[in-house]
Amino acid sequence: MAKTIIEEVREGRIPDEVKAVAKREGVDEYKLAKRIASGRAIIIRNIKLPDKASAVGLGLTTKVNVNIGTSSEVVSLETELEKVRIANKWGGDTLMDLSTGGDLDEIRRAIIKESRLPWGGQYRLTKHS
Numbered sequence: 001m002a003k004t005i006i007e008e009v010r011e012g013r014i015p016d017e018v019k020a021v022a023k024r025e026g027v028d029e030y031k032l033a034k035r036i037a038s039g040r041a042i043i044i045r046n047i048k049l050p051d052k053a054s055a056v057g058l059g060l061t062t063k064v065n066v067n068i069g070t071s072s073e074v075v076s077l078e079t080e081l082e083k084v085r086i087a088n089k090w091g092g093d094t095l096m097d098l099s100t101g102g103d104l105d106e107i108r109r110a111i112i113k114e115s116r117l118p119w120g121g122q123y124r125l126t127k128h129s
Contacts (some may be wrong), residue, residue: 005017005018005036005043006036006037009033009034009036009037010037014029014030014033017043017045017050017053018032018033018036018043020051020053021043021053021054021055022055024054025055025060025061026061027059027060031059032055032060035057035058035059036055036057040057040058041055041056041057041058041059041060042055042056042057043055044056044093044094044118045118046115046117046118046119049116049117049118052116052117052118053118054093054094054118063093063094064091064092064093064094065092065093065094065095065096066083066084066087066092066094066095066096066117067096067098068080068083068084068087068095068096068097068098068099068111069096069097069098069099069100070099070100070101070102070107071099071100071101072100072101073101074101075101075102077102077106077107077110080097080099080107080110080111081110081111081114084111084114084115085114087115087117088114088115088116088117092117093117093118094117094118094119094120095111095115095117095118095119095120096119096120096121097111097119097120097121098121099111099121108121
C-alpha cells in the first residue's frame with residue numbers, strides 16, 4: 001500500500017509533491033517536510049489534479065478558499081457551476097461545496113467535474129458515478 005505524505009516525511013523522505021509545493025510557496029523543502037511531519041502544515045490536493053496541490057499552515061502563504069453551495073431555499077446548479085468557473089479563472093486555492101438543498105449527488109458530481117481546484121465537501125457521495 002502506498003504511504004501518505006505525512007508517513008513519508010516522518011520517515012525522512014521528501015516526496016516530489018512536497019518539493020513542488022515548497023518551491024511554489026518559496027520555502028525550504030526540508031522546513032516544509034518538518035512542518036508536515038509535526039502537524040504544523042498540510043498539503044491539500046485533488047488526486048486528479050496533482051499539479052494544483054497547495055499547502056496550508058505555519059510559515060506559508062494565505063490561501064483563498066471558495067465556499068459555494070445550494071440551500072433548502074435556493075437550488076441552482078448553474079449558479080454554483082458559475083461560481084466554480086469564476087474560482088477556476090481567478091485563482092482560488094481550494095473549493096468547498098457546502099450544498100444542503102437539491103439532488104446533492106448530482107450537484108456534487110457536477111461541481112467535481114467542473115472544478116480545477118482541490119475540492120472538499122461536507123458529506124460523501126452516496127451513489128457511484
